Amino acid sequence: MTATRRPSSASASCNTAEGRVVAAHGRHYEVELADGRHLKCFPRGKKALATVGDRVRISLQGADEGAIEQVLERSNLLYRSDDMRSKQFAANVDLLLVVVATEPAFSDDLTGRALVAAGSAGIDAALILNKADLAAGLDAARARLAGLAALGVPVIELSALDPAQVHARLLPLIRGRTCLLLGQSGMGKSTLLNALVPEAQAATRAHSQALGTGRHTTTSTRLYRVPEADADLIDSPGFQAFGLNHLSAHEIEQGFPEFKQAIEHCRYYNCTHRHEPGCGVLAALQRGEISPERHALYQRILAENESKNRY
Template identity: 70%
Template sequence: MPTEPTVQGRVVAVHGRHYGVELSDGQVHKCFPRGKKADAAVGDYVQVRFQGNEEGVIEKRLDRKNLLYRSDEMRTKQFAANVDLLLLVVATTPAFSDDLIGRALVAARAADIDTIIVLNKADLTESLAEARARLAPFRDAGVPIVELSALDTAQTKAKLLEHIGGKTALLLGQSGMGKSTLLNALVPDAAAHTQAHSVALDAGKHTTTATRLYHLPQSGDLIDSPGFQNFGLFHLDPTAIEGGFAEFEPFLGDCRFYNCTHRHEPGCAILAAKAAGNIKPERHALYERILAENEAQQRY
């Protein structure tokens, strides 16, 4: 029996070992990995082989330029690949986590992904000043911040589409930040796409917690993911972690010791910059926490 040739597609949805793979004709097919290892993520390009039906086998994952992880207390899991831009959604209310923003920025810089912080619900002026003040350290570190109200569809498109055009952007945020409203403003038929992915995966309502890729009506792609609680950073070594802090960059290489950890060593340029007010204490404290957590993880 002749073997069918492989075709290239892109993973647009994942549910367990079920992959929704979109081919060049725009159709989404249910596919499975060959063997026990399932190492593809939403955004990956893959080679798929079909055997005369609608289901296919993923024969090969093509090289990716980056990969992002999410984690909880139990494990770290890959969830998005080949991302050009991170849209990190926060809101004036409810309160967002500075710690999670900081970790997301470290992960993005380590993966060479540009980031924009989207401050949603900017029309709620009574809490806008406080939100701006809390985001000031990230703005000072060079992260662009776009203020908008996702309920204003025209405003949302005007402020964000120019950044996403021709790119794959990842929409990320904690629950309650208005991420779904923002998605619906950018992708009016997102619900229809979600249903199509669900049918392709035979996963029904359970795919509401899945990561998915949508095509923007104008140009570019948007990967939406469930509200996150933590970022997977255990795969990063100390060099990648220090490189995740943009404000460290002007001082790296100026320490007295070549293997300086920037925590306690004499002649440390990073500690001197913190003492001089050029690095925020809370940002350096996050750096120390991430290093300590990764060191503790390696001991187990």
């Protein structure tokens, strides 16, 4: 077979394309091109390690595969990093939706960490209190979120089993934005997605129980279009840990916006707000203006971060 070469510039533009990563399965990705085609893509080298939401330049390999040559500049990247590994959640996210529920019980620590990760990456965040139809746990869940609500984090109560309600409460919030659903397993992220994008038919626990599969229902991250809101919604697997080892001390501080004013009163410019004399944060804590739970979370994150750097 003879391959006829086109003039070089045309050839280059024919063989490469820009697209968006819509799904990540370990080392291979699904990339959507402008014309709507979906290609299975592999990264070429470490620099091409992409995540869902990334814009990428790929070289076409045959009709439906490609190699990711370059990840285009990101506006932000949300990720976690524990002792052993780091995991990218998504890139170019406009709004993080942290999903908690009246049951099973959610972790305040993990919820707080997700919000710190968003804050330090400059990503807006909101909390969704799902399963509001299960009245028994509703007051307790509300009470546990009250501290975060007081910080100005929007809290949206709803039931994902009521699609009309989900539409009414979420469409205005997600309009025109790329939104990431994040939360522990079983909180109802995929059920919410299905309420907004019925064609997604994402597997939920209700199905996987019937199939007898394991604890986590969603096993990979995927981006879906919500045409009614001109938005994108990313569903992700439930998380059980949320290390923030990659953050600098300054970035950790930025994850606690309620410290901001108090920090201006710290005597030392490199104050860590734990034991230093003349610390504005400790003074605000004493006056009850900063919650002890939030300060404790700050200290845990900082301590983990320091033990990582000590070797």
